[in-house]
Amino acid sequence: MAKDTILLDHGAGGRASHQLVQRVFARRLGNELLDPLDDAAVLAAPAGRLSVSTDTFVVDPLFFPGGDIGSLAVHGTVNDVAMRGARPLYLTAGFVLEEGLDVAVLERVVASMAAAAKACGVRVVAGDTKVVGRGQADKVFINTTGIGVIPEGREVGAHLAAPGDKVLVSGTMGDHGVTIMALRGGLNLEANLQSDSAGLQGMISELLEACPNIHTLRDPTRGGLATTLNEIAATAGVSMELDEEAIPVGEGVRGVCELLGLDPLYLANEGKLIVVAPPQEAEPALEVMRAHALGAQAAIIGAVGESPAGRVWLQTAVGGRRILDMLAGEALPRIC
Amino acid sequence: MAKDTILLDHGAGGRASHQLVQRVFARRLGNELLDPLDDAAVLAAPAGRLSVSTDTFVVDPLFFPGGDIGSLAVHGTVNDVAMRGARPLYLTAGFVLEEGLDVAVLERVVASMAAAAKACGVRVVAGDTKVVGRGQADKVFINTTGIGVIPEGREVGAHLAAPGDKVLVSGTMGDHGVTIMALRGGLNLEANLQSDSAGLQGMISELLEACPNIHTLRDPTRGGLATTLNEIAATAGVSMELDEEAIPVGEGVRGVCELLGLDPLYLANEGKLIVVAPPQEAEPALEVMRAHALGAQAAIIGAVGESPAGRVWLQTAVGGRRILDMLAGEALPRIC
Numbered sequence: 001m002a003k004d005t006i007l008l009d010h011g012a013g014g015r016a017s018h019q020l021v022q023r024v025f026a027r028r029l030g031n032e033l034l035d036p037l038d039d040a041a042v043l044a045a046p047a048g049r050l051s052v053s054t055d056t057f058v059v060d061p062l063f064f065p066g067g068d069i070g071s072l073a074v075h076g077t078v079n080d081v082a083m084r085g086a087r088p089l090y091l092t093a094g095f096v097l098e099e100g101l102d103v104a105v106l107e108r109v110v111a112s113m114a115a116a117a118k119a120c121g122v123r124v125v126a127g128d129t130k131v132v133g134r135g136q137a138d139k140v141f142i143n144t145t146g147i148g149v150i151p152e153g154r155e156v157g158a159h160l161a162a163p164g165d166k167v168l169v170s171g172t173m174g175d176h177g178v179t180i181m182a183l184r185g186g187l188n189l190e191a192n193l194q195s196d197s198a199g200l201q202g203m204i205s206e207l208l209e210a211c212p213n214i215h216t217l218r219d220p221t222r223g224g225l226a227t228t229l230n231e232i233a234a235t236a237g238v239s240m241e242l243d244e245e246a247i248p249v250g251e252g253v254r255g256v257c258e259l260l261g262l263d264p265l266y267l268a269n270e271g272k273l274i275v276v277a278p279p280q281e282a283e284p285a286l287e288v289m290r291a292h293a294l295g296a297q298a299a300i301i302g303a304v305g306e307s308p309a310g311r312v313w314l315q316t317a318v319g320g321r322r323i324l325d326m327l328a329g330e331a332l333p334r335i336c
Numbered sequence: 337m338a339k340d341t342i343l344l345d346h347g348a349g350g351r352a353s354h355q356l357v358q359r360v361f362a363r364r365l366g367n368e369l370l371d372p373l374d375d376a377a378v379l380a381a382p383a384g385r386l387s388v389s390t391d392t393f394v395v396d397p398l399f400f401p402g403g404d405i406g407s408l409a410v411h412g413t414v415n416d417v418a419m420r421g422a423r424p425l426y427l428t429a430g431f432v433l434e435e436g437l438d439v440a441v442l443e444r445v446v447a448s449m450a451a452a453a454k455a456c457g458v459r460v461v462a463g464d465t466k467v468v469g470r471g472q473a474d475k476v477f478i479n480t481t482g483i484g485v486i487p488e489g490r491e492v493g494a495h496l497a498a499p500g501d502k503v504l505v506s507g508t509m510g511d512h513g514v515t516i517m518a519l520r521g522g523l524n525l526e527a528n529l530q531s532d533s534a535g536l537q538g539m540i541s542e543l544l545e546a547c548p549n550i551h552t553l554r555d556p557t558r559g560g561l562a563t564t565l566n567e568i569a570a571t572a573g574v575s576m577e578l579d580e581e582a583i584p585v586g587e588g589v590r591g592v593c594e595l596l597g598l599d600p601l602y603l604a605n606e607g608k609l610i611v612v613a614p615p616q617e618a619e620p621a622l623e624v625m626r627a628h629a630l631g632a633q634a635a636i637i638g639a640v641g642e643s644p645a646g647r648v649w650l651q652t653a654v655g656g657r658r659i660l661d662m663l664a665g666e667a668l669p670r671i672c
Contacts, residue, residue: 008669011558011669011670012558012559012663012668012669012671013557013558013559013563013604013663014558014559014563014602014662014663014664015661015662015663015664016664017558017559018662036493036494036495036571037567037571038419038420038493038494038571039389039415039416039417039419039420039554039555040387040388040389040416040417040419040420040422040482040484041387041388041389042385042386042387042420042486042493043385043386043387043388044385044386045381045384045385045386045485048381049378049379049380049381050378050379050380050381050483051376051377051378051379052376052377052379052426052428052461052462052483053375053376053377053428053462054428054429054430054462054463054464054479054481055430055464056430056431056432056464056466056479057466058432058466058468058472079375080375080376081375081376083374083375083376084374084375084376084378086376090388092388092389092390092481093390094390094391094392094430094479094481095392096392096394096432096477125388126388126389126390126481127390128390128391128392128479130392130393130394130477130670131669132394132474132669132670133669133670135471136394136473136474136670137472137473137474137477138468138472138473141432141466141473141477143390143392143430143464143479143481145390145428145430145462145479145481146376147386147388147483148376149381150378157372157374157378158372158374159372218374218375219375221349222347222348222349222350222353223348223349223350223353227349227350231373235372235373235374266350268349325351326350326351326354327348327349327350327351328350328351328352332348333344333347333348333435333467333468333469334347334466334468334469334472335348
């Protein structure tokens with residue numbers, strides 16, 4: 001029997017494309033909005049502003065402890081949409097497939113997307129599949145674009161971070177990045193490494209319910225905590241002062257980072273939250289996160305200052321103080 | 337001086353990524369919605385339902401007579417959004433870049449996107465860039481996802497095509513597909529071939545203003561007119577009867593199709609419209625299209641029948657009658 005693989009025909013828009021859509025995509029992702037498979041989906045838009053985000057996922061390898069490109073493509077975009085205080089509602093999914101890809105691999109990825117979308121309470125409402133020749137892509141790339149609705153009166157954004165605010169994270173840093181790097185390096189590690197890939201919409205919803213004055217929410221993905229805090233500081237025109245000892249890092253991650261010469265503060269996270277909150281909401285936010293399954297190791301890691309604008313300082317464990325800059329010059333490609 | 341090319345660092349989310357975003361993307365595509373470069377864009381959502389569509393563009397070659405991957409990525413998604421009767425408002429753009437890509441090529445593509453978006457009246461509100469290693473992608477892939485608003489009371493969709501309706505096209509068939517095929521085949525053709533890539537939102541707006549009872553709008557992209565009409569017939573549970581002689585095909589396209597053994601009814605179009613309208617609106621729709629710069633060669637090409645459901649018939653020029661099936665088994669990869 002011929003091996004069941006993706007052919008160029010599957011991307012040509014004709015009968016083979018239709019069969020692939022029915023067999024792999026509609027079966028798992030189907031819902032009354034996607035099912036018509038028209039040129040565009042027609043969606044109800046509840047009152048309120050929209051939060052929209054797009055991300056293409058090219059992670060290598062496709063499957064890793066804690067997730068795969070399918071669940072990651074859902075979590076990554078759901079999280080970005082939620083960071084503006086929105087309730088994520090809809091996702092689109094655009095696939096680029098390499099000729100020769102095993103259809104069973106695609107089915108596994110799509111099943112994982114479907115499970116993640118269900119868990120996050122979002123529906124895939126539109127899709128597209130392209131096939132390129134062997135060596136013109138690497139197995140599967142997935143773009144997801146997410147749409148959410150921001151409740152009336154809610155304002156959350158990097159520009160709102162203000163002097164006096166506290167900086168929190170929802171858990172350990174670097175888990176996703178170090179897991180992918182270790183896998184790619186072929187390290188046969190004792191350390192029980194696992195990606196933290198997860199949808200944060202539930203925890204964010206609880207946080208904003210309890211702490212309506214939170215200024216900024218961001219997920220420290222590519223570039224890690226250090227880069228994301230630099231982005232917030234630059235956007236808001238503030239400084240930040242962090243306490244290195246307060247930043248949670250798992251034992252396994254710390255060990256592998258020492259082995260590979262990596263800094264966990266620059267490694268990608270895919271299920272962690274940075275919260276910038278006014279001082280009176282710092283402790284309440286910490287409590288909400290710690291009570292949530294995804295935030296057991298949440299911590300207050302620093303504070304926002306006035307100047308110099310855009311500068312992030314790190315009080316090191318050994319008592320020094322150094323500038324924590326953006327990621328520069330270290331290529332960690334295809335981490336998400 | 338080192339050649340100015342895309343490096344893996346440009347996709348790592350750190351300083352190099354930021355510099356690329358500022359230099360190439362923000363400079364050309366920037367607007368007050370994109371400029372904050374937060375995790376997600378916050379958008380005003382006017383009252384009404386949303387029309388949402390996603391498409392990834394992998395066309396090879398990147399530049400062709402009549403357009404390039406940048407303008408195509410705007411037109412393709414704007415058109416899909418407009419096919420549900422919506423006014424396209426917002427686009428997201430997700431780039432996958434191959435390491436080693438000449439930055440000047442990317443700049444040219446992004447400049448073309450910016451010009452096309454401006455002409456179509458849409459704003460790019462969110463973006464993402466990933467870089468993969470050499471041989472893991474082919475130069476540039478672009479996903480665009482579009483959001484439009486459908487005015488109250490407007491219903492346009494494939495399911496509404498009804499027996500008695502007339503079928504119209506806005507112009508010649510196959511121009512985009514044959515242009516790409518000829519370029520890829522290295523044909524040095526006398527024929528002045530050019531892609532028809534164009535944004536149809538303006539013509540559609542005029543059409544729906546003049547002919548509010550139009551049932552279906554579709555653009556015959558991958559798989560061409562034949563495949564798209566089969567999709568409409570299957571969705572609506574109707575048959576169609578076409579008059580081959582009435583279907584406009586340019587002289588140059590006809591010549592190349594004969595040379596290469598291609599059928600223009602199966603070739604992609606990127607700036608053409610199929611209209612299914614009740615009989616009393618067929619002539620008015622034809623007039624509106626013919627008066628528009630993109631519809632000078634519009635024609636009524638057939639009618640909708642009752643049965644057999646899903647079947648499309650072609651009355652051939654030589655007096656025969658044959659089934660016009662979906663595209664099957666002919667790979668025309670990377671046409672869009």
